[in-house]
Every structure is written in structure tokens, then in C-alpha cells.
Amino acid sequence: MNKRRFTRSALACAALLLAAITSQAQPLSNKPIRIVVPFGAGGVADVTSRVVAQKLASQLGQPVIIDNKPSAGGIVAADTVAKSAPDGHTLFLMSNGSAVTVGLFSQLPFDMVKDFTPISTLGYFDIGVLTASDSRFKNLGELVAWAKANPGKLNIGSIAIGSTQHLAAELFKTTAGIDAQIVPFNGTPAVVTALRGKQIDAAVEILTPIMGQINSKAVNLLAITGDKRSALLPGVPTAQESGVKGFVASSWNALAAPAKTPPEIIARLNKEIAAAVNSPEVTQKLREMNVQAQSSTPEQTAQLLQSEIKRWGDVIVQAKIPKQ
Numbered sequence: 001m002n003k004r005r006f007t008r009s010a011l012a013c014a015a016l017l018l019a020a021i022t023s024q025a026q027p028l029s030n031k032p033i034r035i036v037v038p039f040g041a042g043g044v045a046d047v048t049s050r051v052v053a054q055k056l057a058s059q060l061g062q063p064v065i066i067d068n069k070p071s072a073g074g075i076v077a078a079d080t081v082a083k084s085a086p087d088g089h090t091l092f093l094m095s096n097g098s099a100v101t102v103g104l105f106s107q108l109p110f111d112m113v114k115d116f117t118p119i120s121t122l123g124y125f126d127i128g129v130l131t132a133s134d135s136r137f138k139n140l141g142e143l144v145a146w147a148k149a150n151p152g153k154l155n156i157g158s159i160a161i162g163s164t165q166h167l168a169a170e171l172f173k174t175t176a177g178i179d180a181q182i183v184p185f186n187g188t189p190a191v192v193t194a195l196r197g198k199q200i201d202a203a204v205e206i207l208t209p210i211m212g213q214i215n216s217k218a219v220n221l222l223a224i225t226g227d228k229r230s231a232l233l234p235g236v237p238t239a240q241e242s243g244v245k246g247f248v249a250s251s252w253n254a255l256a257a258p259a260k261t262p263p264e265i266i267a268r269l270n271k272e273i274a275a276a277v278n279s280p281e282v283t284q285k286l287r288e289m290n291v292q293a294q295s296s297t298p299e300q301t302a303q304l305l306q307s308e309i310k311r312w313g314d315v316i317v318q319a320k321i322p323k324q
Contacts, residue, residue, distance in 0.1 A: 028088050028268060032063040035255065036081050037093045038074025044125055044208040044289060048253050049093050051285045052122050055276035072324070073101035073162075075108065082110040086258040088265035092116060094254045096164055096308050103313030104162045106323040112309065116256040117266055118301035120273040123291040124252045127168050127225045129239065130203045130210075132196050133217050140223040140242035143202060147178035154180040157191045157200035162321060167312055168225060168249040169204040170319040172239070175247040195219060206251055207233075208290050226250040232290050254301050266298055 035053055039045045046068060053064040069077040074097055084090035094116070102112050110116075129140055137143040147154040156172070158165040161184050169182050183200055185191045188209050195203045196218060203219075207230070213219045214233070223239040224230050227248050239247040255273060257266060274295035276282055283293040296304070 028060070028062075028265065030062045031089060032065050033060070033089050033091065034065045034067050035091045035093055036067045036069055036077045038069060038071065038077035038095075038097070039093075040070045041068050044206065044251075044291065045093060045095060045253055047289060048122055048286060048291055051282055052273070052276050055279055055282050056272060059272055059276060073105055074098060075101065075105070078112070078116075079109050081256070082115040082258060084258055086260040086262070088257060088261055088269055090258070091119070091269075092256045094118065094256045094305065096251050096312070099305060099308035100162065100164060100167060100312045100316075102309045103316040104321070104324055113302075113306060115259050117259055117261050117298065118254055118256045118305055119266055119269050119298055120277070121252055121254040121294055121296040121301055121304065122273070122277055123286050123293045124226070124250050125289075125291045126207045126230050127165065127204060127249055127251060128207050128214075128236075129172065129222045129225065130195060130205060130214075130219045131201065131222060132198060133220050135201070135220060137202070137222065138220070140237075140239060140244060143222060144176050144178060144244065147176070147180050151179040152181065154178065154202070155183050155200040156180050157183045157185055157194050157203040158205065159187060159191060160184055162316075162324070164249075164251055165204050165206060167315045167319070170321075171249055171315050172204060172225075172244070172247055174315075174318060176244045192219065211290055230290060231287060231292070252304070254296075254304070256301075270295075270298055 035049050037046055037049050050066055053066055057064040069080060078092055078098065081090055081092035098112055131137050137146065156169050158169045160166060166182060166184060173180050185194060188205060191203050191205055192210060192213055194200045214221050221233065221236050223242045224236055225239050225247060229238060230236060277293050277295040286293045
């Protein structure tokens with residue numbers, strides 16, 4: 001009798017263990033996964049998310065849908081995900097723009113740190129300092145030297161106030177120790193037009209949407225603002241190599257879930273996202289867009305978000321940009 005009871009108990013424990021293992025391995029149902037993107041279709045963040053989503057769908061054997069919800073500061077997209085069921089089926093495309101939003105808005109309907117669980121980064125993409133192809137400035141050192149010799153006369157273009165590009169331009173001023181005017185425009189095409197038309201002396205812009213202009217020599221890329229050279233543009237130095245020590249700024253994208261999503265679901269998603277991001281086909285597709293594919297652990301992604309919130313918050317305060 002004792003032996004039979006022991007056998008039944010052992011079988012019950014084994015069944016429970018198998019169920020737990022199965023639950024951890026398959027925490028997601030087969031319904032579609034929705035990635036809510038805080039930008040319009042066609043931009044680098046949107047295309048990055050679509051490339052990764054396509055691979056994820058193949059791996060998981062279920063649809064992965066992109067839902068574009070552009071708005072000021074990405075607030076609509078973030079709020080949608082923060083209030084969604086924490087079941088792993090609604091994810092937020094988080095970015096350095098999400099970190100900027102925290103410092104830029106006086107009130108948000110969510111807490112960017114407490115209401116989300118970061119899962120993994122997807123990739124990083126470069127920002128550059130550019131001039132017109134026939135500009136007097138042939139390298140970043142010449143630009144900085146002229147700005148120091150002519151305080152307040154250098155005009156630097158960027159897109160809208162509070163954007164990553166605008167804040168990167170403000171960070172450039174601070175780290176280079178120059179007095180320059182930041183001129184905001186309503187989009188990348190307007191920045192490029194002003195640069196080529198000599199309405200501004202230089203521009204700070206994400207490289208992906210202007211690679212055609214760079215490759216055709218319509219504009220001159222003085223320096224990359226990342227911590228290392230671009231794989232697509234290995235001949236272009238970093239800003240730090242060009243003498244502006246401490247000027248490091250790059251854009252990044254990541255995926256996050258609502259805060260109460262169970263740990264086993266986060267672990268499964270992290271595993272699948274890492275496999276997708278690091279796959280040769282995704283890595284190559286992103287590289288062609290000048291995006292460096294890179295996954296991370298949930299803990300590393302959370303640390304990145306918090307460090308970026310502090311960093312860009314400090315830039316906003318130093319630049320005296322009023323909160324919205």
C-alpha cells in the first residue's frame with residue numbers, strides 16, 4: 001500500500017513538473033501578437049519592427065501585427081499598451097524617444113518605468129553631424145573651431161524641438177563647448193533642403209532616411225555620434241575621434257510589455273525576440289538600413305531605459321526646453 005501511494009505521489013509530482021515545464025515553454029496562446037508603434041508607417045522604427053515581426057511570426061507560427069499609432073511623444077501608443085491585458089499579446093515599440101517623453105511632458109497618463117516591463121532591444125541606429133557638400137567645413141574639428149571663434153553665428157538644423165535629433169544637437173553644443181543656434185524644421189526633407197540651400201551651416205540627423213543623400217555626395221557626413229564607426233560608413237570618424245569627447249548619442253528601439261506580464265511570458269518573448277534579431281536574415285536587412293541589430297536581456301533593457309531617461313532629462317533641463 002505504501003509503495004502504491006508512493007508511486008501515485010511520484011506520478012503526480014512528475015505530472016505537475018511536466019505541466020510547469022510545458023507552461024514555461026508555451027506561455028503564449030496562438031492569438032495574434034500586436035506591436036504598437038508610436039510612429040507612422042515607413043520610418044526606420046516602423047520598418048525595423050516589421051522586419052523583426054515577420055521573423056517572429058515565422059518562429060512562433062502565429063501572426064505578429066504592427067499597429068501604428070503616431071502622436072506627440074508617442075503617448076497614445078504607450079498608453080494603449082500600458083492599459084492592455086498583460087498576457088504578452090500587446091507589446092510597445094519603446095525607443096530613446098520614450099525616454100525623452102518623460103522629461104519633455106509635465107504629465108503623462110502612465111509611468112514609463114513602472115507601467116512597462118522591457119523585454120529586449122531590437123537595434124541601434126546612428127545620428128550624424130552633416131554639412132552641405134560644398135561647405136567650408138570638411139571635418140568636425142573645423143566646424144567646432146569656427147564656432148568657438150565666432151560665438152552665436154553657427155546655425156545647426158534639426159527636426160522638431162524635443163526630438164532626439166534636436167536634443168542631440170543641444171548635447172553637441174554642450175559637449176563641444178560652443179555657442180550656436182539650433183534651428184528646428186518640421187521634417188527631415190526640410191532640414192536637407194535648408195542644408196543644401198545654405199540656410200543652415202550644419203545639421204544633426206538620423207542617418208537612415210538620408211543615406212541616399214550621403215551616398216550621392218549631396219551632403220557631407222562629418223562624424224557619427226555613436227560610440228563606434230558605422231559598418232556601412234567605416235571611413236567616417238565618430239565625434240569623439242574628431243575631438244568632441246563625451247559626445248555620444250544614438251537612437252535605439254526595444255520591445256516592452258505591460259508591467260504585470262508574468263515573468264515566464266517575458267522570458268519566452270525575450271528568447272524569441274533574441275533569436276529573431278540575431279538571425280542572419282534580420283541582421284542583414286537591418287544592416288542595409290544602417291541599423292545595428294542587437295538584442296538584450298530584460299534587465300539590460302530596463303537599465304538602458306532608466307539611464308536614457310536621466311540622460312535626456314538632463315539635456316532638456318540644461319537646454320531650458322519648457323515642458324509640454
